[in-house]
Amino acid sequence: MNLLKLTKYGIYCPKGDFYIDATGKVDRNIVTHAHADHARPGHRSYLANELSVPLLLGRLGKKINIESLAYNQEIKINDVKVSLHPAGHVYGSSQVKISYRGEVWVVSGDYKLEDDRLSTPFEPIRCNTFITECTFGLPVYHWPNQNVVYHQIDSWWRENKANEVTSLLFGYSLGKSQRIIKNIDHAIGSVFVHKSVASMNDAIRDSGGILQETITIHEEMDVEALKGNLIIAPPSITKGRLLHGVGPISTAMASGWAQSGRNFGRSSVGRGFILSDHADWDGLLKAIAMTGAEQIITMHGYTNELSRYLNERGTSSFQLDELKGQPYKL
Numbered sequence: 534m535n536l537l538k539l540t541k542y543g544i545y546c547p548k549g550d551f552y553i554d555a556t557g558k559v560d561r562n563i564v565t566h567a568h569a570d571h572a573r574p575g576h577r578s579y580l581a582n583e584l585s586v587p588l589l590l591g592r593l594g595k596k597i598n599i600e601s602l603a604y605n606q607e608i609k610i611n612d613v614k615v616s617l618h619p620a621g622h623v624y625g626s627s628q629v630k631i632s633y634r635g636e637v638w639v640v641s642g643d644y645k646l647e648d649d650r651l652s653t654p655f656e657p658i659r660c661n662t663f664i665t666e667c668t669f670g671l672p673v674y675h676w677p678n679q680n681v682v683y684h685q686i687d688s689w690w691r692e693n694k695a696n697e698v699t700s701l702l703f704g705y706s707l708g709k710s711q712r713i714i715k716n717i718d719h720a721i722g723s724v725f726v727h728k729s730v731a732s733m734n735d736a737i738r739d740s741g742g743i744l745q746e747t748i749t750i751h752e753e754m755d756v757e758a759l760k761g762n763l764i765i766a767p768p769s770i771t772k773g774r775l776l777h778g779v780g781p782i783s784t785a786m787a788s789g790w791a792q793s794g795r796n797f798g799r800s801s802v803g804r805g806f807i808l809s810d811h812a813d814w815d816g817l818l819k820a821i822a823m824t825g826a827e828q829i830i831t832m833h834g835y836t837n838e839l840s841r842y843l844n845e846r847g848t849s850s851f852q853l854d855e856l857k858g859q860p861y862k863l
Contacts, residue, residue, distance in 0.1 A: 663826035
């Protein structure tokens with residue numbers, strides 16, 4: 534049974550007449566989470582997990598037509614059963630479960646298996662077909678224990694503060710930044726954040742998420758307050774006028790790419806902390822095994838490598854892009 538197909542607008546369910554993380558403007562779109570490569574403006578209607586709604590409103594505008602579901606709440610869309618389940622990627626992120634006449638497919642969105650103490654932890658869903666992300670789908674990617682990484686960040690910040698050096702840590706404004714804020718030692722000093730991080734913090738608090746207080750940086754503030762403390766900002770910003778006159782600054786990046794150096798981005802960053810909101814190689818294989826799926830479709834990342842590995846070990850797998858414009862086949 535062909536429950537989904539790939540069109541020029543993304544993953545589409547013909548029986549239900551809806552899309553998942555659509556790339557073009559469509560009438561009905563289910564959004565797995567609020568990152569810009571999954572949540573795009575212009576759709577006539579949106580469906581997302583209730584925790585993600587304030588984030589989507591903040592990023593896509595208050596006037597979007599959006600409905601929400603609690604995790605594990607099931608609805609019917611044109612006789613297709615749909616439910617959203619925790620993905621553990623970022624706050625409010627979801628996997629999409631689609632059921633029709635006994636056939637069950639799950640679209641993972643992005644996910645990780647570690648419990649970051651803020652996002653609802655990943656929930657494995659038994660299914661016939663699992664469409665999995667594989668951003669880090671190579672055996673080289675093995676994440677260190679996250680608590681070790683938080684300790685490394687604390688030690689770096691503590692040492693900088695002792696030397697009267699300001700710590701500037703780059704991390705995505707949604708996901709990585711809040712994960713760090715949630716788990717670092719705030720007794721070391723004050724935590725300042727870029728306005729884009731602050732807006733996501735506020736949206737998460739509006740959804741009931743518990744985050745420690747942070748201070749939003751603005752151009753008129755007294756830069757003396759920043760000295761020796763921690764600043765969290767998205768990788769897209771530069772020191773510029775915002776941090777002019779702060780004095781000595783030590784920079785670092787929190788990213789899974791820090792393990793290999795590939796796509797690490799900023800050559801001027803002094804240090805990399807290996808912290809990712811995506812599953813590593815072992816996490817991907819564990820998640821796939823927990824679904825019990827007979828067929829695995831790979832998307833986002835090292836799709837060919839992961840599919841080849843699975844096929845060599847007896848699990849039917851192929852890449853999402855191989856079937857562009859064609860229905861998936863069981």
